[in-house]
Amino acid sequence: MSKKDIIDLNKAQQIPKSGSGTDPDFDTGDGSMKAYERFRVVNKSERRVDATKLALGRGTFTDDESPPGTLTVKMLWSPHAHARITRIDTSEAESMPGVACVLHYGNVKAIPHTTAGQGFPEPSAYDMLCFDQKVRFVGDRVCAVAAETELQAARALEKIKVEYEVLEPVFDAEQALAPGAPILHEAPDPQGIADTSKNLAAHLAADIGDVEQGFAESDVVHEGEYEVCYQQQSPIEPHVALTYLDENDRLNVRVATQVPFHSRRILAQVLEIPVSRIRVIKPRIGGGFGSKQEILVEDVPALVTLRTGRPARWCYTRTEELVSARTRHPAIVRMRTGAKKDGTLVAMEMIAIGNSGAYGAHALTVFSCTGGKALPLYRCEHYKFDARVAYTNLPIGGAFRGYGGPQGFFPLEVHMDELAEKLAMDPMALRRKNMLRPRDENPLAVALGEGKEGYPQIIRSCGLEQCVEAGMKAIGWERRGSFDNSGPKKRGIGGVCLMHGSGIPGIDMAAALIKLNDDGSFNLLVGATDIGTGSDTILSQIAAEALSVSLDDIVIYSSDTDMTPFDTGAYASSTTYISGTSVKKAADSVVEQLIAAAAKIWEIPSDGLRAENKAVHAPDGRSLSYGDICRSTFYSHNQHQIMDHASHVSYECPPPFSAHFCEVEVDVQTGGVKIIKYVAAVDCGVAINPTACEGQTEGGASIAMGWALAEGFRFDERGKLINDDFSSYKIFSALDMPDFETIIVPTYEPSGPFGAKSVSEIPTDGPAPVIANAIYDATGLRFREIPITPEKVWRAWREQQ
Amino acid sequence: MIRFEAMVNGEQLIAEIEPHEALTEVLRRCGLYGTKRGCESGDCGTCAVLVDGTLVASCTLLAVQANGHEITTIEGLARGREPSAVQQAYIDTGAVQCGFCTPGMVMATHALLSRNPDPTEADARQALAGHLCRCTGYIKPIDAVMAAAALVRAEKEAAGE
Numbered sequence: 021m022s023k024k025d026i027i028d029l030n031k032a033q034q035i036p037k038s039g040s041g042t043d044p045d046f047d048t049g050d051g052s053m054k055a056y057e058r059f060r061v062v063n064k065s066e067r068r069v070d071a072t073k074l075a076l077g078r079g080t081f082t083d084d085e086s087p088p089g090t091l092t093v094k095m096l097w098s099p100h101a102h103a104r105i106t107r108i109d110t111s112e113a114e115s116m117p118g119v120a121c122v123l124h125y126g127n128v129k130a131i132p133h134t135t136a137g138q139g140f141p142e143p144s145a146y147d148m149l150c151f152d153q154k155v156r157f158v159g160d161r162v163c164a165v166a167a168e169t170e171l172q173a174a175r176a177l178e179k180i181k182v183e184y185e186v187l188e189p190v191f192d193a194e195q196a197l198a199p200g201a202p203i204l205h206e207a208p209d210p211q212g213i214a215d216t217s218k219n220l221a222a223h224l225a226a227d228i229g230d231v232e233q234g235f236a237e238s239d240v241v242h243e244g245e246y247e248v249c250y251q252q253q254s255p256i257e258p259h260v261a262l263t264y265l266d267e268n269d270r271l272n273v274r275v276a277t278q279v280p281f282h283s284r285r286i287l288a289q290v291l292e293i294p295v296s297r298i299r300v301i302k303p304r305i306g307g308g309f310g311s312k313q314e315i316l317v318e319d320v321p322a323l324v325t326l327r328t329g330r331p332a333r334w335c336y337t338r339t340e341e342l343v344s345a346r347t348r349h350p351a352i353v354r355m356r357t358g359a360k361k362d363g364t365l366v367a368m369e370m371i372a373i374g375n376s377g378a379y380g381a382h383a384l385t386v387f388s389c390t391g392g393k394a395l396p397l398y399r400c401e402h403y404k405f406d407a408r409v410a411y412t413n414l415p416i417g418g419a420f421r422g423y424g425g426p427q428g429f430f431p432l433e434v435h436m437d438e439l440a441e442k443l444a445m446d447p448m449a450l451r452r453k454n455m456l457r458p459r460d461e462n463p464l465a466v467a468l469g470e471g472k473e474g475y476p477q478i479i480r481s482c483g484l485e486q487c488v489e490a491g492m493k494a495i496g497w498e499r500r501g502s503f504d505n506s507g508p509k510k511r512g513i514g515g516v517c518l519m520h521g522s523g524i525p526g527i528d529m530a531a532a533l534i535k536l537n538d539d540g541s542f543n544l545l546v547g548a549t550d551i552g553t554g555s556d557t558i559l560s561q562i563a564a565e566a567l568s569v570s571l572d573d574i575v576i577y578s579s580d581t582d583m584t585p586f587d588t589g590a591y592a593s594s595t596t597y598i599s600g601t602s603v604k605k606a607a608d609s610v611v612e613q614l615i616a617a618a619a620k621i622w623e624i625p626s627d628g629l630r631a632e633n634k635a636v637h638a639p640d641g642r643s644l645s646y647g648d649i650c651r652s653t654f655y656s657h658n659q660h661q662i663m664d665h666a667s668h669v670s671y672e673c674p675p676p677f678s679a680h681f682c683e684v685e686v687d688v689q690t691g692g693v694k695i696i697k698y699v700a701a702v703d704c705g706v707a708i709n710p711t712a713c714e715g716q717t718e719g720g721a722s723i724a725m726g727w728a729l730a731e732g733f734r735f736d737e738r739g740k741l742i743n744d745d746f747s748s749y750k751i752f753s754a755l756d757m758p759d760f761e762t763i764i765v766p767t768y769e770p771s772g773p774f775g776a777k778s779v780s781e782i783p784t785d786g787p788a789p790v791i792a793n794a795i796y797d798a799t800g801l802r803f804r805e806i807p808i809t810p811e812k813v814w815r816a817w818r819e820q821q
Numbered sequence: 822m823i824r825f826e827a828m829v830n831g832e833q834l835i836a837e838i839e840p841h842e843a844l845t846e847v848l849r850r851c852g853l854y855g856t857k858r859g860c861e862s863g864d865c866g867t868c869a870v871l872v873d874g875t876l877v878a879s880c881t882l883l884a885v886q887a888n889g890h891e892i893t894t895i896e897g898l899a900r901g902r903e904p905s906a907v908q909q910a911y912i913d914t915g916a917v918q919c920g921f922c923t924p925g926m927v928m929a930t931h932a933l934l935s936r937n938p939d940p941t942e943a944d945a946r947q948a949l950a951g952h953l954c955r956c957t958g959y960i961k962p963i964d965a966v967m968a969a970a971a972l973v974r975a976e977k978e979a980a981g982e
Contacts, residue, residue: 067912074920075908075927077855077895084854171841254955256859256867257921306857306921307955338860552919552956711915711961718958719918746864746953754949754959 055768055775056706061564062774065711066571068557070304070550079304082260082276083335090262091120091166093321093334094173096180097344098155098162101189101413101739102202105153105162109181113165116179118172121324121332124163125151128323131290132210136381136418137279137313139527139588143471145212145221145380147205150290150319155184156204156378157413158740159343166324166332189413189739190219193352193375196410204378204411213380219411221380224388226405226467231356234367234402238358242439246355246431247805248788249732251348251723253420254751257306258341263321264331266299271322273300278312278551279589280579286315291322302579305551309723310419312551313591314346314381339744346418348727349386349409350375353431358402363445365454367402370395370431374409377416383409384471386417386424389521392468393675393785394428397519398436398454403463413739419591422784425520426724433516433789434804437796447793448488448497451517456677458482465525465673475525475671481777483703483765484517484677490763491515491701495681500797508689511696512798514682518785519675522769522778523594526671530599531585532606534563535663538654540634540646541573542610547587548599549579553780554712555595559603561708562773566607569634569646585665593676593778596708598668600773605666613662618644620658674769676777678702680721680786682758684794686801691814693729693795695758700783703765706775713779714762720783721760726752728788732807825884829853830897844870844879844887848894855895855924859953866952869925870894876932878951895924898931906976907931910969911962918956925952930966934973942967 056063073079110122128151136144151161163180167173190196196204196219205216214220235241261275271293277283280300288295305312321332336345351374358367372390376383391405440447456462458479465477495513503511533545544563550556560574567573578584587599611631618636619626621644628639637643653660681699686692700717707713730750734742743749768775792803801816825838825847838847845868848856856879859865863881870879871893879887898905904912907930917923926949933940933948940948945966949959 065915068915068917070920071912071915071917072904072908074917074923075904075911076899077924077927079920080854081857081921083858084849171839254953255919255921256865256953256955257857257919258859305919306859307919309955335858338862338865552921554918715915715918715957715961718960719954719956720958722958723955745862746860747862751953751955752958753951753953754946754963757946757959757963760958760960 056766059565059774061561061571062708063706063710065709066557066561068554069560069571069576070556081257081304081306082262082274085262085274087264087331090331090333091168091324091328092170092173093164093166093324093332094170094177095161096163096177098158098160100155100184100186101158102187103155103184104187105155105182106185107183108163110163112179113176116172116176118168119165119176120168120328120330121166122163123151123320123323125153133286133290134381135315137282137286137315140285143384144382145210147210147213147380157415158738159415160378164320191412191414191735191739193373193410193412196412197408204413220408221376221411222384222387222409224384224407226391226403226464228463228467229402231367231369231402231404235356235358238366239361240442241356241358242435242442243356244435244438244804246353246434248351248427248430249806250350250415251420251727251731252342252749253309253311253346254341255307255309255311258336258338259312259317259345260335261317261321262331262333263325265325265329271298271325273298273318273322274303275300275318276305276312277302278308278549278591280549280581281547281586282589283315283318284581287318287322290319291326300581302549308551308590309421310423310591311346313419313589316345338746342744342749343415343741346381347415348420349417349427351390351427353427355431355435357435357439359439359443361443363443363450363453365398365400368395368398368400369404372407374407375412375414375417376409377412377414379416380411381416381418383417388468388470389424390428392464393425393520394432396462396464397456397517399456399460405464414735415733415741421720421723422781423592425781425785426727426788429516429518429785430788430806434792437793448492448515452485452488455484455517456482456519470524470527477673479675480771481674481705481767481769482677483767484679486765487677487679487701487703488517490765491679491681491699494699494761494763495683495697497681505798508687510686510688510798512684512794512796514790514793514797516680516786516790516793518678518680518782520778520782520785521593521673521675522597523670523673524592525673526669528588528592528594528598529667529669530587530602531665531667532599532602533585533663533665534606534610535661536610536646536650538647538650540569540650541575542567544574544576544603545584546576546578546599546603547584548595549587549590551590553590553595554709555590555599557712558596558708559600562600562603563607565774566604567611568632573634593781596776597772597778598670600776602666602668604773605668606664609664609666610662613664614646614649617649617653617658617662621649621652670771672771674771674777676702676704676779676782678782678786680790682790682794684791684798686795686798686813688799688817691810691817693791693808693813695725695791698758699761699763700786701763701765702779702782703767704779705767705769705772705777707764708774708776710764713764716779717762717783718760720780721787722752722757724784724787725791728791728806729808823885825888827887827890827892829892830894838884840885842884844882844884847884848879853894853896857921857924864953866929867922867925869928871928871932874935876929895927898927906972907934907969910972911965914961914965914968916957916961916965922952922954926962930969933966934970938970938974940966940970
């Protein structure tokens, strides 16, 4: 089927109700949510299925297992931002005690690939090799050593002699795109780069209507330039992989990953061995936030294992994590918006220059989401979005929770506040006048798909108005402007609106398998990857609800490429919505099998039989427990295994909506910004587990608060990261986190499992703009760039006076 | 090699260690994997253990410095297979997300409650200040500390202390 056929077949109006989550009793958006009354397991704050072992310290993470004879890998990293290796001498290192294997461009085959860990074919350029003769940032791979101990490996690294031809680096994205800039990636053109001769990793453009005409028709046109900084995901568990050959000489890879199946596919590509020779096992994962979507630490130990036959382990240090893993792409975003006097938006333009660093992982798709998630929040006739993403000699951009959304919402939502001021309107009133409503079409969904044309989207569930209302009430919006700010500590309040997505339409696919056990319990095998998101719990709740059993009756096992069905992985806010629907479908099918089996035991027609409370009930009052049915089908009559699997892919991508508000106190004597209170009101459809949903919201927001106020990279003049550990790269701590209120606005998404949409990424979109808006309200200082550090506030205040 | 000998979770632990090895490494090598490694510079707190009842970052403490001392790790808190009151509070409040920083936070909560059974929320935040977490935003862990304090007090009352 051609792409055009797919799109034609899936015109929004004709989209079949995906999954089996449709509830006929629910009329989207009108508040009659009878489905909520019937839930027994979902929409309940069940304890997490994995919490006990983790609280006891028994959760087994990747590095909590060490086969005898495991070699430790250490990497020599590039000290130069841009250089060509002219000579590498590893002879002395190789003769050092304990050294088992040394790898570099001279002895590892050059196979262009991307580490981006996406579906196939990847929308990221094949611009990386395991080891390259050229290094493109301070922290690029040069040479790996595997030794008996970490100390031996580290000592051997010191003995590697490398000569470099140092090349001129370029650190600024706009300079990199300008004529005459040093070129990072030379011919022959690696596949998928927009234009190597311009350092252009990716270019996106979308035009709806004609913005110039729109600006001409507007009463007010507002312009602004905004800049967002680097941020590093900083999962507390660093990247780590352990590789070994099993008794069948298959390569086993135990890795902290969000994407076990992509990991297997990409490893097969770079190792040139069949997928069938690789098993990727996802143990417990200590957070990922996008960084573990990247295939970063699997290839080197795998090469060591294949060459030596021995287990090998590679674990990043914190500094390696900060420098050489992945980051949130920094960007400069220019916005222009035209509006009528009454606040009606006419035209919106967003022009982004992204910095992808040395390689182009996720360059195209992150910036597709910058326009694609942010701009459609407000309705107008004319849109223009353009993003050029540059290669520079700095750390590499990648997937980071929010995935381009935060880079779009900071400019958009600061810009909306500025426009409101120009129009002399309340900023929330301007938003309410223009924001998406149920049954609106997402105007940019087709133009900005995942590296290709997307699918039309009509908003079915939307609680944004309720989010705004509840959030304004909780923060006390009416107090805005009434603070006594005559002293040095000044208070202000800000608000923003947000939307995100649920999975990548037409691309993300998940599968689940459910089988019945003797006691009426079920094994649930899913490809979905719980990296701390709670998806093992959420998916178990969905299964338990659909099967009409308790959560204890579900035994979940997730993402092991030998044992579970496929899933694209834990990214794109897809697990609850996509994987959850696959679980619901499989469970519904198992219920049908249970009913059919009971009907056969009773020798009656299956009509009128129903499954409830772990038993099948007949209209005449008889019932058979699931355990009875299982024992019968295992051992005596109609013998078979009751089980089924289901896959799910969605052409719909229902956005969760949210409104964030905060109150800040700015001390103009020190420049310090203290968040006094933060309110996040979120519509994620039915919250499958409200406590987990709060946890996602609080955690996602805290990440972005750090981005807004404290994080960001600082480099020396040679491009070396200065704040490269946790004492200099400050993520939020318990002392920084404000009083926080999460308000879950109940809606019901007809296309989601039991009415659910996503919730994980949307909270990262709000903090940067809402804090900036609140600081403006408090001080009159308008920050169009983050991080808003005390120094910047202090200087800006001095200048203003 | 140096002989390391200490009471760990109430049992004698003997190991041959290198002088440069951090306590985290030795504990993990001896199978006590509950103590995690997150930064190896004492910043993230996931490696926290109690040494003679005092909370320390085991990644910046040389194992030789702990020689002969009494050490409690996350594995030593449970009552048999059952969670301690503090661990139960973390489970009940939804404070465990990925769980990688949880051992350190739980150790810190134990340390706090042993010296202050009735902490304020500010005390709870202070106790968790040295424990970085990227998942939770700390709100539920703070709830967990307060819930744990209430649980421990209730247990003590029930025991007539």
